[in-house]
Amino acid sequence: MRLIWFRNDLRLSDNPALRHGCASDEPVAALFIISPTQWRQHKMAPIRQRFILAQVDELGRELAALGIQLHLLRVETFAEVPAALADLCRELGVTQLYANQAIELDEQRRDHAVTAALAEQEVSCHWLNGCCVLPPGRVLTGGREMFKVFTPFSRAWLKALDEDGFVIHRAPAPRGEPLPWQPLAERASVDEGIGELTPDPRWPVGEAEALRRLHAFLDQGVLDYGETRDFPALAGTSILSPYLAAGIVSPRQCVAALQQRLGGRPQSKAQPGFVWLNELIWREFYRHLLVLIPTLSMNRPFKPETAALPWSWDPDAFAAWCEGRTGYPIVDAAMRCLNATGWMHNRLRMIVASFLTKDLHIHWRLGEDYFMSQLIDGDLAANNGGWQWAAGTGADAAPYFRVFNPTTQGQRFDPQGEFIRTWVSELADLPATHVHQPHNWLRLKGRQDYPAPMVDHAVARVRAIEMFRDLEKQ
Template identity: 90%
Template sequence: MKLVWLRNDLRLADNPALRHACAGDEPVAALFIISPTQWRQHKMAPIRQCFMLAQVDVLGRELAALGIPLHLLRVETFAEAPAALADLCREQGVTQLYANQAIEIDEQRRDHAVSAALAEQAVSCHWLNGCCVLPPGRVLTGSGEMFKVFTPFSRAWLKALDEEGFVIHRAPTARGEPLPWQPLAERDFVDAALGELTADPRWPVGEVEALRRLNIFLEQAVLDYGETRDFPAIAGTSVLSPYLAAGIISPRQCVAALQQRLGYRPQSKAQPGFVWLNELIWREFYRHLLVLIPTLSMNRPFKPETAALPWSWDPDAFAAWCEGRTGYPIVDAAMRCLNTTGWMHNRLRMIVASFLTKDLHIHWRLGEDYFMSRLIDGDLAANNGGWQWAAGTGADAAPYFRIFNPTTQGQRFDPQGEFIRTWVTELADIPAAYVHQPHDWLRLKGRQDYPAPMVDHAVARVRAIEMFRSLEK
């Protein structure tokens, strides 16, 4: 018996572990492990837990239709996984385990412990690359080291892809008679793990839905992506990040679909489609970095010297940011959108992260954790990379003296205030001319239903620059 351990790769198509396990005639089963305590320790958002388990339900039914049973185990923490897996392998007569590699440090330690436990039962473990187009360690400098800077990584990644290409693994075919599948909603231990949580209808699961979104984006928006991607009131992005984070679609499928749509693989900014491909390369870069520098999984900065920055931990200021009560409309709209939908536009992620770290001078770790606790697409590599970039502590971070002005960012990327008025209901009736600096208009109307700016940006900017300059002394 072969066992496929599914994690953040909840799909049939282009799943290397599943494809390799299904090679040959030996019986195949699948496994998903529910670890609610560990999920909470990792700040996994409830909406992401629901999204993931809804996909497990769909995938379990699809696997059952192919004659592949999906086993569910509940272990509270990763530490319990080796023994639980060993017991299951013993009960089911498993001789080989297949899984796609994890890149996070806790997950890697868990997998090493699983390998050791199963080796005692003569169960061989096969770890494959299912999370990247090119696996960590494949894209190297001329001296054979992994990259720490994005632009040369991007060039080397494109060159490596041209040299060796990539394979899209087909979904497995039926391996026997269809099997019954008991929906997760009927399983007591799943209800106990998640309490009263229910899936969000704004985020339908399934590989069909992921491919539908991808195809719509490629047909309608990819050619204009470079011009529209920064405007949150415009449907200019793919909104595929939740599906990539859960592994409902693979990055290889995205690259292949882009190439099929264009008839070529773009190589530079001058070619249509490259800007979106470059975002996929950024995703790869952050994942490779997480493998190269395990301390990124441990709340450590990419730039060690920035650990000495005198960050604030002010709970009241942090709460105002979390709740969208900063008095800066674009920041408040973005945070309220996140809290309601579980998703935030990428431009807005940069704006609110800059505001937290450079205007409020609050430690980026608090923002990183808060995002993970709310985002449906929470992904450690991308989230950590983005936060450290904004805070000035990460790879390819902007120079410390380049600090987003939240007002001018709003004026530039939401010029008519459409996004702001959607989410900051107090400003729904304000004229566009005042929406980014509403306080004088509100005062004239005798209204006090929207907070005053909690900081003066000009003053806060100077303080942020002083913080970083102090590291040079």
């Protein structure tokens, strides 16, 4: 018996573990492990938990239709997984386990422990690359080291992809008669401690939905992506991040679909489609970094010296940021959108992260954790990479003297205030000429229903720059 262990790769197509596991005539079973306690320790957002479990339900039905039974184990923490998995393998008569490689430190430690535990009962473990187009360790410098800077990584990644190529593998053929599938909603043990299992209707699950979104974006938006991607009031992005984070669609499928749409793979910024491809390469870069520098999974900065920065931990200021009560309209709109929908536009992620770290001088770790607790696309590598970039502590981080001005960012990327008025109800009736700096207008109207700015940006900017300059002197 072969066992395929699904994790953040909840799809049938282009799934290396599933493909290799089904490559013989041996019987095949599948597994997904639900770990609510561990999920909470990793700050996984409830909306993301529901999204994942809804996709597991869909995956279970699809596997059952192929004659493959998806087993569900509820194991509260990673520490308990090796023993539970060993018991299941013994019960099923498993001789080989197939899974796609995890890149996060806790998950890697879990998988090493699983390998050791299963070796005792002569079960072979096969770990494959299902999370990256090119596996960590493939893209190297001339000195045969992994990259720590994005631009040379991007060039080397493109070259390596040209050399290696890749194939998108179809879902496996049926392996027997269809099997019954009991929906997760009917299993009392699944939702205990998790809550409502019903997914958010704004985020339908399924590989078909992920591919529909991918091809709709490639048909309608990819050529204009470079011009529209920074404007949150426009539908200018692919909105594929939740599906990539859960592995409902693979990054290889995205690259392959882009190539098919354009008739080839773009190689430079001057070519159509490259800006979006470069975002996929950024995703790869952050995942490779997580393997290269395990301490990134341990709340440590990429630049070790920045651990000495005198960050604030002010709970009241942090709460105002979380709740969208900063007095800066674009920041408040972005945070209220996140809290209501579980998603935030990438330009807004940069704006609010800069505001937390450079205007409020609050530690990026608090922001990173809060994002994970709210985002449907919460992904450690991308989230950590983005927060450290904004804070000035990470790889390719913005220079410490580059501090986003939240007012001018709003004026530039939401010029008519459409996004702001959608999410900040107090400002819904303001004219576009006042929506980015509403306080004088509100005062003239005798209104006090929107908070005054928490800080003076000009003063806060100087303080942020001084923090980093002082660090350089140490």
